[in-house]
Amino acid sequence: MIDFQGVLVAINEAANNEKEKGKSADYIPELAKVDLNNFGIHLIDIQQKNFSAGNSDERFSIQSISKVLSLSMALSLIGENVWERVDVEPSGDPFNHLSLLELENGIPRNPLINPGAIVIADILVSQLKNPKEDFLAFVRNIANDDTIAYDLDVAKSEKRTGFRNFAAANLLKSYGNLNNDVDVVLDFYFHQCSLSMSCAQLTSTFFLFINHGKCKRNNIFLTKPQVKRINALMLTCGFYDESGEFAFEVGLPGKSGVGGGIVALLPNKFCVATWSPGLNKKGNSKLGMLALEKLTTETELSIF
Ligand code: GLN
Numbered sequence: 001m002i003d004f005q006g007v008l009v010a011i012n013e014a015a016n017n018e019k020e021k022g023k024s025a026d027y028i029p030e031l032a033k034v035d036l037n038n039f040g041i042h043l044i045d046i047q048q049k050n051f052s053a054g055n056s057d058e059r060f061s062i063q064s065i066s067k068v069l070s071l072s073m074a075l076s077l078i079g080e081n082v083w084e085r086v087d088v089e090p091s092g093d094p095f096n097h098l099s100l101l102e103l104e105n106g107i108p109r110n111p112l113i114n115p116g117a118i119v120i121a122d123i124l125v126s127q128l129k130n131p132k133e134d135f136l137a138f139v140r141n142i143a144n145d146d147t148i149a150y151d152l153d154v155a156k157s158e159k160r161t162g163f164r165n166f167a168a169a170n171l172l173k174s175y176g177n178l179n180n181d182v183d184v185v186l187d188f189y190f191h192q193c194s195l196s197m198s199c200a201q202l203t204s205t206f207f208l209f210i211n212h213g214k215c216k217r218n219n220i221f222l223t224k225p226q227v228k229r230i231n232a233l234m235l236t237c238g239f240y241d242e243s244g245e246f247a248f249e250v251g252l253p254g255k256s257g258v259g260g261g262i263v264a265l266l267p268n269k270f271c272v273a274t275w276s277p278g279l280n281k282k283g284n285s286k287l288g289m290l291a292l293e294k295l296t297t298e299t300e301l302s303i304f
Contacts (some may be wrong), residue, residue: 002299004051004270008041010298011291012053015039015276022278022286025258030157031061034260034277041291042199043272046210056199060275061154063257064095065202066192067117068209068230068238073138074111074123075226082123085177086116088233095240095258095283096164098171106175110237112255115168118178121189125180131188139195142215143205148197155194162190199261199273206263206271209234209253231267235303242282249293251302262288266301 016039026032040055074082091100091109101108101115108116128134132150140148158165169186172178178185197205208215209231213222222230234253239246246254254264260277262285272295276287296302 002301004043004045004299005053007295007298008043008051008053011041011294012039014294015054015287015291018287018290020286021276022280024260024277025063025279025283027161028154028158028258029161030151030154031259031277034060036278038260038275038277039287039291040199040275041272042203043270044203044207045270046268048207048216050200050203052200055275058275059196059198059201060261060277061151061193061257061259062195062197062202062261063193063259064112064117065255065257065261065263066195067112067120068234068255068263069139069142069205070117070120070124070135070192071111071233072222072226072230073135074120074127075230076222077127078123082111082120085123086111086119088229090236090243092241096168098164098168101168101171101175106172106177108172110233112233112237113240114165115172118165118169118172118185118189121192122172122178122180122185125185125188132191135188135192136195139205142208142221143201144215144217145201145204148195148201150191151194151196154196155190158190158193159187162186165189193257197261199275202261202263202273203271206265206273210265210267210269210271227267231265239284240282242280242284246284246289249289250296251304252292252296253303254292256284256288258283260285260288262292264292266303269301
């Protein structure tokens, strides 16, 4: 039996002792207010046993981690048609880069970079009657937790400074890969990114990716092939131009957000979430990456 609790406590201690904590995502002013000393980690295993250390119940802005959830909803609504509008290749570029969009005629490289997630947001805006309400209900339903909510201050803050996302959406529109108004799609996108959740809530939500598409109550949200594809995308694209490094150091599919959260998982075994708001140069949580490297090295549990 692996002593997950012991490993998490040691990871938390190491994180607290680390002097260099990275830098907050100050391009979204509301995120710059978060205390860099926060660190939390939560792990749920396939038997639904929970282990945690640090501020694992404190909520933070999940940002790009939400891209996995919006993709899941789009796949559950229109299935494989999603891939007509977005590709499945790693970009090797930062999350907010636009150059490949120009080179590749408005088809984003994958749904986990910003332009790809904006296309997915457009699909949801077209498909849903009340996009923001319906997406929130979808996430709450998976997690079985009605306290999950948008952080409206964060959404507003990003709307004021989201110039690159406006540029991406306009470029998509010019190539005919955005059906709705730029403002409407981005309003939805900024809200989905503002979802506020704790490490514990993230692992409850992402449990379905270790459990063949079934949530903790065993309700089916995704098919097995859909889960296989989403996990593959998390492995190859979940950390932008640091996806190779994350696979190399940690060896798990995962997804980061500029709020400092990371979710990673080993199918059939466990799902883990970390939160440390300081980011490295590639926009991924500095201490979160170190923590997950320790976890998979010490437990010898990774997909490799
Ligand atoms: N909302 C952020 C943005 O669009 C998400 C980026 C991220 O978490 N990497 O810039």
